[in-house]
Amino acid sequence: MEVQTRVDVFESIFQVFLALGTLVGVVVIAYTMYNAYKYRDTDDAETDDSLPTLGELPTGGKGGKKLFLSFGISAIIVISLVVWTYAMLLYVENPEDDFDEDPIEIDVEGDNFAWYYEYENGVEATNTMNVPADHPVAIEVTGGDVWHTFGVTDLRVKADAIPGEYDETWFIAEEAGEEHEVECFELCGDQHSDMVGSVQVMEEDEFDDWLDDQLNVDITLETEDEEPVEEGTYEITLEHQEEDFVYDEDDGEYDNGTITFEDIEQGGEYELTIEFEDDEYEPIEDSINLNGPENISETLEDPDAEDDDADDEEDEEADDEADDDDEDGGEN
Numbered sequence: 001m002e003v004q005t006r007v008d009v010f011e012s013i014f015q016v017f018l019a020l021g022t023l024v025g026v027v028v029i030a031y032t033m034y035n036a037y038k039y040r041d042t043d044d045a046e047t048d049d050s051l052p053t054l055g056e057l058p059t060g061g062k063g064g065k066k067l068f069l070s071f072g073i074s075a076i077i078v079i080s081l082v083v084w085t086y087a088m089l090l091y092v093e094n095p096e097d098d099f100d101e102d103p104i105e106i107d108v109e110g111d112n113f114a115w116y117y118e119y120e121n122g123v124e125a126t127n128t129m130n131v132p133a134d135h136p137v138a139i140e141v142t143g144g145d146v147w148h149t150f151g152v153t154d155l156r157v158k159a160d161a162i163p164g165e166y167d168e169t170w171f172i173a174e175e176a177g178e179e180h181e182v183e184c185f186e187l188c189g190d191q192h193s194d195m196v197g198s199v200q201v202m203e204e205d206e207f208d209d210w211l212d213d214q215l216n217v218d219i220t221l222e223t224e225d226e227e228p229v230e231e232g233t234y235e236i237t238l239e240h241q242e243e244d245f246v247y248d249e250d251d252g253e254y255d256n257g258t259i260t261f262e263d264i265e266q267g268g269e270y271e272l273t274i275e276f277e278d279d280e281y282e283p284i285e286d287s288i289n290l291n292g293p294e295n296i297s298e299t300l301e302d303p304d305a306e307d308d309d310a311d312d313e314e315d316e317e318a319d320d321e322a323d324d325d326d327e328d329g330g331e332n
């Protein structure tokens with residue numbers, strides 16, 4: 001069975017109710033008009049026995065059969081509608097068993113009039129959410145400051161974004177290349193109406209490439225004179241702080257002073273260490289937060305030049321003091 005999207009579900013509920021409502025309306029209005037015409041005022045009213053008169057009890061009920069039949073049919077229609085609609089809504093609430101592929105999961109946070117998204121691999125995005133076409137997307141929505149509501153009318157998505165609470169919902173965007181507007185559906189402050197974003201639908205391959213490309217790191221190494229470091233070898237390690245992901249390289253060589261990691265699978269907080277052959281430079285230890293393409297630049301220090309550094313720092317402090325004096329002078 002073809003997986004139904006939220007749009008399909010709500011569309012069919014709407015169509016069925018519209019069709020039945022129209023049918024009942026047409027029957028009731030037509031029968032009313034028919035009787036109004038049939039019993040219209042003509043001049044021979046006094047002589048016509050078939051006209052109803054005031055206070056006359058209805059006849060021809062066939063011992064309640066007519067009444068029973070009309071109530072019965074109404075009850076069957078109403079109960080079927082309730083059962084069918086309820087089944088459709090149960091599917092909307094809990095569709096996972098019907099999906100033929102695992103949904104991609106995205107955490108959504110509404111905060112300070114903007115929307116923040118985080119994908120399973122730790123990639124983060126703001127306001128624009130990229131999703132693959134024709135693939136279920138499961139979202140978990142929360143709020144950072146006040147009550148917001150994540151809403152995408154085109155996709156029939158509406159989920160409260162409340163601090164400390166997590167509202168789960170899902171959607172399927174069918175057409176690649178389409179863009180659906182995200183709005184805040186909860187009056188949340190003076191920039192409420194600017195709290196907009198979009199859902200960008202991509203081909204599945206395109207989406208996978210995009211997501212992989214988000215975790216590229218370029219590390220540029222420079223000397224203190226801001227010259228790129230081109231020679232020598234190094235050992236580099238990127239280690240995830242919470243999970244078991246380690247990326248490393250021994251005997252690495254620079255490409256234009258840059259070290260590139262392209263195959264990182266998980267974003268998050270990493271500890272970066274670089275050691276240089278023969279202690280040519282001071283080892284580097286840094287922590288970096290990876291949640292998108294990252295360009296990091298590290299300045300290498302010559303271990304023999306430590307004394308010079310100390311002098312430099314003193315010089316800088318002296319400069320700062322001189323600057324402060326200037327500013328004070330300016331204000332007065």
Ligand SMILES: [Cu+2]
Pocket residue numbers: 110113147148149184185186187188189192195
């Ligand atoms: Cu809001």
